[in-house]
Amino acid sequence: MTIELRIDGVPIEVEDGATVLDALQLAGLDTPTLCYGPNLTPVNACRVCMVEVEGSRTLVPACSRPAEPDMVVSTNTDRVRHSRRLVLEFLASSVDLSVAPGVGAWLDEYGAEPSRFGADRATVGQPVKVQDDLYIRDYAKCILCYKCVEACGVDAQNTFAISVAGRGFEATISTEFDVALPDSACVYCGNCIGVCPTGALMFKTEFDMRENGTWDEDRQTVTETICSFCGVGCSLELFVQDNRIVKVLSPLDHDVTDGHLCIKGRFGWEHIQ
Amino acid sequence: MDIQLLADRPTAEERAAVDEVLGPPVSSWDGARQRRPVDEHVAFGGSAARAGRHLLLPALHALQDAIGAVSRGGLNYICERLTIPPAEAYGVAAFYHLLTVDAPGTPVAYVCDDIACRGAGVADLLGELDAGREDGTRIETSPCLGQCHAGSAAYVHRPGVPAHRVGVAPASAPGVLGALRGNAPAQAGAIPVPQPVTDRRVLRRVGAVDPASLDSYREHGGYAALAWAVERGPEEIVAEVEASRLMGRGGAAFPAGVKWRAVAGQPGPRYVICNADESEPGTFKDRVLLEYDPFAVIEAMTIAGLAVGAATGYLYIRGEYPLAEERLRAALDQARHAGLLGPVSMSGMFDFDIEIRRGGGAYICGEETALFNSIEGYRGEPRQKPPFPTEAGLFSRPTLVNNVETLVNVLDIVSEGGAAYAATGTESSTGTKLFCLSRDIATPGVYEFPFGITLGDVLEAAGGVTGELAAVLVGGAAGSFIGPDRLDTPLTFEGARAAGISLGSGVVMPFAVGTDFADITRRIAAFFEEETCGQCVPCRVGVVRQGEALGRLTTGRSRTDEVALIDDIARAMRDASICGLGHTASGAIQSAIALDLIGVS
Ligand SMILES: Cc1cc2nc3c(=O)[nH]c(=O)nc-3n(C[C@H](O)[C@H](O)[C@H](O)COP(=O)(O)O)c2cc1C
Ligand code: SF4
Ligand code: SF4
Ligand code: FES
Numbered sequence: 001m002t003i004e005l006r007i008d009g010v011p012i013e014v015e016d017g018a019t020v021l022d023a024l025q026l027a028g029l030d031t032p033t034l035c036y037g038p039n040l041t042p043v044n045a046c047r048v049c050m051v052e053v054e055g056s057r058t059l060v061p062a063c064s065r066p067a068e069p070d071m072v073v074s075t076n077t078d079r080v081r082h083s084r085r086l087v088l089e090f091l092a093s094s095v096d097l098s099v100a101p102g103v104g105a106w107l108d109e110y111g112a113e114p115s116r117f118g119a120d121r122a123t124v125g126q127p128v129k130v131q132d133d134l135y136i137r138d139y140a141k142c143i144l145c146y147k148c149v150e151a152c153g154v155d156a157q158n159t160f161a162i163s164v165a166g167r168g169f170e171a172t173i174s175t176e177f178d179v180a181l182p183d184s185a186c187v188y189c190g191n192c193i194g195v196c197p198t199g200a201l202m203f204k205t206e207f208d209m210r211e212n213g214t215w216d217e218d219r220q221t222v223t224e225t226i227c228s229f230c231g232v233g234c235s236l237e238l239f240v241q242d243n244r245i246v247k248v249l250s251p252l253d254h255d256v257t258d259g260h261l262c263i264k265g266r267f268g269w270e271h272i273q
Numbered sequence: 274m275d276i277q278l279l280a281d282r283p284t285a286e287e288r289a290a291v292d293e294v295l296g297p298p299v300s301s302w303d304g305a306r307q308r309r310p311v312d313e314h315v316a317f318g319g320s321a322a323r324a325g326r327h328l329l330l331p332a333l334h335a336l337q338d339a340i341g342a343v344s345r346g347g348l349n350y351i352c353e354r355l356t357i358p359p360a361e362a363y364g365v366a367a368f369y370h371l372l373t374v375d376a377p378g379t380p381v382a383y384v385c386d387d388i389a390c391r392g393a394g395v396a397d398l399l400g401e402l403d404a405g406r407e408d409g410t411r412i413e414t415s416p417c418l419g420q421c422h423a424g425s426a427a428y429v430h431r432p433g434v435p436a437h438r439v440g441v442a443p444a445s446a447p448g449v450l451g452a453l454r455g456n457a458p459a460q461a462g463a464i465p466v467p468q469p470v471t472d473r474r475v476l477r478r479v480g481a482v483d484p485a486s487l488d489s490y491r492e493h494g495g496y497a498a499l500a501w502a503v504e505r506g507p508e509e510i511v512a513e514v515e516a517s518r519l520m521g522r523g524g525a526a527f528p529a530g531v532k533w534r535a536v537a538g539q540p541g542p543r544y545v546i547c548n549a550d551e552s553e554p555g556t557f558k559d560r561v562l563l564e565y566d567p568f569a570v571i572e573a574m575t576i577a578g579l580a581v582g583a584a585t586g587y588l589y590i591r592g593e594y595p596l597a598e599e600r601l602r603a604a605l606d607q608a609r610h611a612g613l614l615g616p617v618s619m620s621g622m623f624d625f626d627i628e629i630r631r632g633g634g635a636y637i638c639g640e641e642t643a644l645f646n647s648i649e650g651y652r653g654e655p656r657q658k659p660p661f662p663t664e665a666g667l668f669s670r671p672t673l674v675n676n677v678e679t680l681v682n683v684l685d686i687v688s689e690g691g692a693a694y695a696a697t698g699t700e701s702s703t704g705t706k707l708f709c710l711s712r713d714i715a716t717p718g719v720y721e722f723p724f725g726i727t728l729g730d731v732l733e734a735a736g737g738v739t740g741e742l743a744a745v746l747v748g749g750a751a752g753s754f755i756g757p758d759r760l761d762t763p764l765t766f767e768g769a770r771a772a773g774i775s776l777g778s779g780v781v782m783p784f785a786v787g788t789d790f791a792d793i794t795r796r797i798a799a800f801f802e803e804e805t806c807g808q809c810v811p812c813r814v815g816v817v818r819q820g821e822a823l824g825r826l827t828t829g830r831s832r833t834d835e836v837a838l839i840d841d842i843a844r845a846m847r848d849a850s851i852c853g854l855g856h857t858a859s860g861a862i863q864s865a866i867a868l869d870l871i872g873v874s
Contacts, residue, residue: 044657047809047849058856059848064657079848083811086845090814116838117818118825144807160276163364164652164807167635169817171807174367176279176359177345177374185277185358 005071020062020073021049029075032084032106034091034197035145036063039258040155043146048087048106051075059083085110093117094124094169096141099199099210122169128207131180134188134267136207139172141200148173148192148201156260161186190266194249194259203247216241224251227265232256234265245269276358279349287347290339290434294332295325295354304353322356327668329355329650333366334592334631341378341432348374357650368652368806369633371430371592380431380453381411383593384444387554387800388746388793389421389711389782398425401446410453416636416800417554418442418593421711421782422465422718428593431455438595464565465557465718467735473721474697474705475681479565484600487607490568496613498687502576503622510580511537514683516691518703523548523639523676524751524777525853526766529683532673535663536581539671545577545586546648546667546674550632550639552591553749554800555780558707558719559677563590563597566681567604571627573680575614576687578625581673585626589644592632601629636804640852641666641674643806654808655852678707678779698724702765706779710735713742713785722764729760731781740785744870748777750797751857753864754784775860790870791827794862798823801858812855815846823862826872836866 001016007027014023019042024031035046042064050059054072059079074080088107093114097103106112129137146164153160161184165174175184193201202210209215220241227234235254239247248266252259283291292298298305302317329351336347343366352359366372373381382402386395402412420426420442427444429452431437441448441458452458464480466473473479483489490496502510515530536543547570551559563570574586590598605627608614614626630648632638638647642656645667666672682704686694695703702724708731711717715736722731728745732738744754747764753774755762762772769776784793798820807813819842826835843859850856865871 044851045809047811047851050849058850061657082841083845083849086815086841087810087849090810090818090845093818094814118821121821122817143810144813160358161360163358163360165364165367166807167368167370168802168805168807169813171813174360174363176348176363179279185360 003067003069005067005069005073007073008075014067018067020051020053020060020065020067020071023067023073024051024062024075031062031075032088032102033063034103034143035147037147037150037195037252039252039260040147040150040195043150046087046091046143046145048084048091050080050083050087052077052080081110085112088112089114089117091143093121095143095198096123096125096138097143097198099141100197103198124169124172129181130204130207132182132188133204135190135193135204136202137173137181138200138202138207141198142173143198143200144171144173145197147195147197151191151195151260152186156191156258157187157189159185159187159189162192188263188267189261190248190263191260193266194261205246209241209246215246220246227261229264229268234261236261236265238269244273276352276356278353279345279359281345281349283344283346283350284340286339286434287336287344288350290335291332291347291350291354294335295328295351298354303356304350318356325355326357326650327648329357329362329365330369330630330633330647333362333369333372334633337372337378337430337432338436338438339432339434341380341430342373342376344378355650365650365652369592369635370803371634378432379409379411380429380437381413382406382441382449382453383413383415383418383428383430384449385416385418385420385426386414386796387417388750388796389417389555390425391793391796392789395425398444398446398449402449405446405450406453407450415593416803417552417556419551419557419560419591421555421557421709423462424711424717427452428595429453440593440596464561466561466565467716467718468720474685475678475707476561476719476721478569479561482566482568484565484567485603487568487604487611490566494688495568496572498684499572499575499579499613499619502579502687503619507537507580507582510576510687513686513691514580517682517686517694518691518701519679519682519686519694520702520766521676522678522682522706522779524553524748524775526776529675529679532663532675533577533580536671536673539664541582542585542670543581543583544667544670544672545574545581545583546641546644546672547574547586547588547677547680548639548641548644548674549588549590549594549597549677550644551594551677551778552636552639553751553778553780554797555711555746555749555782556709556778557711558709558779560591560594560597561719562677562681563594564600567597567600568608569681569684570601570677571604571608571614573683574627575618575625576683577673577675577680579623581671583673584624585628587628587630587648587667589630589632589638589648592634598629598631605629635806636800637806637852637854640854643852644674645672652806654806655854657851699763699765699767701767706764706776708764708779708781710781710783712782713739713788714783715739724765725763727760728755728762728764728781731764732760732783738783738785740787743784743786743788743790744865744868746780746782746784746861748775748860749780749782750800750861751775751853752777752780753860754868754870755864756868774864775857790865794865794871795820795823795827797861801854805854805858809849809851809855811846811849812851812858815842815850815855816858818842819846819859819862823871826866836872839863839866
């Protein structure tokens with residue numbers, strides 16, 4: 001069954017069960033998203049994808065709202081642009097988004113000026129957590145999108161090593177009592193790294209190279225291959241710089257992995273180099 | 274689920290506290306110390322074990338009550354018992370301000386420094402308490418404790434079995450320090466209901482009925498409404514509630530009949546929830562009903578359960594309301610004993626029982642969908658609507674949520690008939706409304722008037738403003754200020770809407786000329802910073818940016834700059850936040866600016 005709705009005046013047909021975001025993508029509209037992931041349950045927490053839906057008092061998160069027949073959606077109104085701008089300003093003024101892919105372009109597009117909140121504004125700045133040789137957690141770069149929690153939990157790994165703790169502006173992603181990662185339930189699948197939209201979770205290799213100033217994406221190649229550790233057949237994307245593997249991802253739309261791996265595919269490559 | 278626990282073990286005390294809530298463990302799989310031979314041959318866990326998740330918050334409270342903190346060993350034991358990953362349980366515990374996860378347990382006094390008590394010597398009180406407190410005790414400030422009529426208030430928690438939990442209002446330094454040592458508070462002051470009983474309807478039993486006695490409640494007409502309801506059946510009850518045109522009293526002013534009809538029409542199981550989390554600054558009406566007429570709340574919930582076909586009701590009571598909780602528990606016991614609740618309620622006519630859930634110090638848990646998550650054992654974060662609670666609420670089942678005051682109105686609706694009830698008040702605001710008066714008013718307290726009365730007449734009836742009126746805060750921190758030129762505003766839902774304000778929970782708080790509005794509005798901004806759940810960006814960061822801008826504005830930086838900035842922030846919070854907290858977090862501040870109460874030098 002299909003549903004027809006109107007987006008910015010144009011009729012669009014989507015499958016029953018599709019979200020407004022699916023419809024926006026079908027209509028070719030570039031919609032900013034941060035907490036949304038195609039391989040995760042929507043949490044609609046970041047509120048950067050908001051659209052106007054006729055009959056709704058407030059704006060509506062496109063990522064989670066199911067498309068309904070005859071829905072009238074607007075994406076380019078003053079209200080929508082204002083909201084997206086403010087949300088981006090809120091984030092950019094409180095979180096270090098310097099390595100978050102795509103965000104810079106949205107900040108430009110929506111005319112965001114994070115500095116207007118003053119120089120002494122509060123931020124989530126805090127020291128980086130470097131607790132092992134595999135990956136680091138830099139919560140000064142965390143927008144609290146819940147993606148890592150979901151990937152660690154029921155959406156992928158079912159390990160539940162991390163959760164949101166605390167409340168309000170002080171809320172952070174944390175293990176129980178903030179114990180170090182090696183002491184927690186973490187199994188180092190790195191699926192949280194794979195979904196993190198801001199670089200708050202980062203391979204130790206990448207982190208070290210960035211610290212040393214040697215990280216250079218222009219010099220990196222991506223090789224797709226199949227993991228050879230077991231028979232599942234997970235697809236790997238090996239990011240290689242200067243003939244060394246610097247990080248490993250899996251395509252989000254891959255049938256077998258949905259972007260998720262285990263510790264072997266994610267980190268078990270030292271022996272080949 | 275294969276969960277990894279911490280290495281920390283519970284003390285005997287912690288184990289006993291948790292077992293008191295969960296019952297003793299059945300096998301070494303769920304935390305028993307002794308391994309039974311059969312344990313080698315059983316499978317344990319799965320959905321049966323996880324179904325106990327809703328006991329997480331009660332179990333955390335049990336630890337907090339016993340030792341004053343959620344310790345590692347204690348949390349670990351709860352996780353083992355309920356098959357909850359420790360990180361998740363920690364995330365839940367760290368959400369609630371009344372649970373201590375980062376420090377050893379101590380007796381603690383939470384002292385209200387919110388807008389009604391502010392200025393009334395709260396700084397002096399805090400100073401005296403700090404000087405007078407014994408080592409190993411803590412004094413913390415608190416948002417409004419729902420004792421605004423008293424002018425000062427504290428909530429004291431002294432761990433032990435049982436814990437000593439008391440409200441002290443008015444709060445003197447000796448009174449609070451005594452409570453920290455475990456003393457019962459000096460005799461509570463008069464019941465804050467100043468009107469003569471002949472002028473009250475919803476409040477008519479308050480002060481007259483013995484809250485500890487079912488017999489006394491019956492002598493005052495109690496349980497006649499339930500008898501009627503049982504006789505007439507669900508369809509007629511719902512029809513009467515519809516005919517009454519009763520509007521919700523919890524803040525959102527939604528027609529009760531529409532909700533009752535919707536839930537009754539959904540497939541079961543269904544739930545009923547009484548929202549007794551009352552935390553809107555300036556609000557104390559629900560507490561008065563709960564403390565002085567607890568059977569009325571229970572009877573009304575029972576009628577709601579019967580009407581929508583629910584077998585279980587939850588009464589979610591604010592954690593800082595120990596007296597109300599104690600009286601409700603006692604009343605529930607009596608009602609069960611008398612066959613008015615339980616598996617064969619009213620001689621087998623229906624089956625309904627009520628569980629009490631205690632909040633953990635979180636204003637946001639009064640938001641209905643956050644309340645569901647809180648009961649279910651998750652962080653009290655609101656859910657995006659739709660789906661609406663009537664379709665997918667508690668445990669994703671159809672759920673009726675009503676405020677305490679809304680429910681108590683149902684007793685008269687059922688007894689008199691909806692149409693007769695609707696004869697009081699106005700066309701769109703039927704019945705009477707409870708108003709909470711405090712701050713600069715001659716006789717503070719909860720007042721009841723038929724809808725239609727103006728703001729000025731409400732103030733007059735409470736003895737008038739002490740001093741010259743500067744502004745009235747209507748609706749609490751989530752409401753707005755209204756100027757002295759608007760005293761003719763009718764305090765009806767439609768009248769408030771026309772005036773661009775909201776009645777909210779019924780707060781009417783006048784401020785006299787001379788009030789430091791910069792300080793008051795900063796306290797309101799700080800309230801939202803403390804109470805935002807932090808889930809969505811516009812609210813989590815918006816309330817902080819609003820607080821910063823307000824701080825600059827009230828300490829003399831360029832006014833136009835900051836006002837425009839606050840307007841920008843407010844618009845995004847109103848448009849893009851998930852829940853009502855973010856939607857309303859700017860109203861009071863923007864109205865104070867519009868009235869020139871702040872920012873003009
Ligand atoms: C931040 C926030 C806090 C709330 N707190 C309460 C509360 O303490 N008590 C209450 O009855 N309703 C509260 N509400 C409103 C509830 O979400 C809900 O609308 C109400 O309980 C429904 O009952 P009613 O229809 O009888 O008013 C709150 C709403 C928000 C957004
Ligand atoms: S660490 Fe990354 S994935 Fe996790 S909440 Fe923060 S920004 Fe999102
Ligand atoms: S509006 Fe505020 S309180 Fe409500 S969900 Fe968002 S962050 Fe939480
Ligand atoms: S992408 Fe929709 S709310 Fe975050």
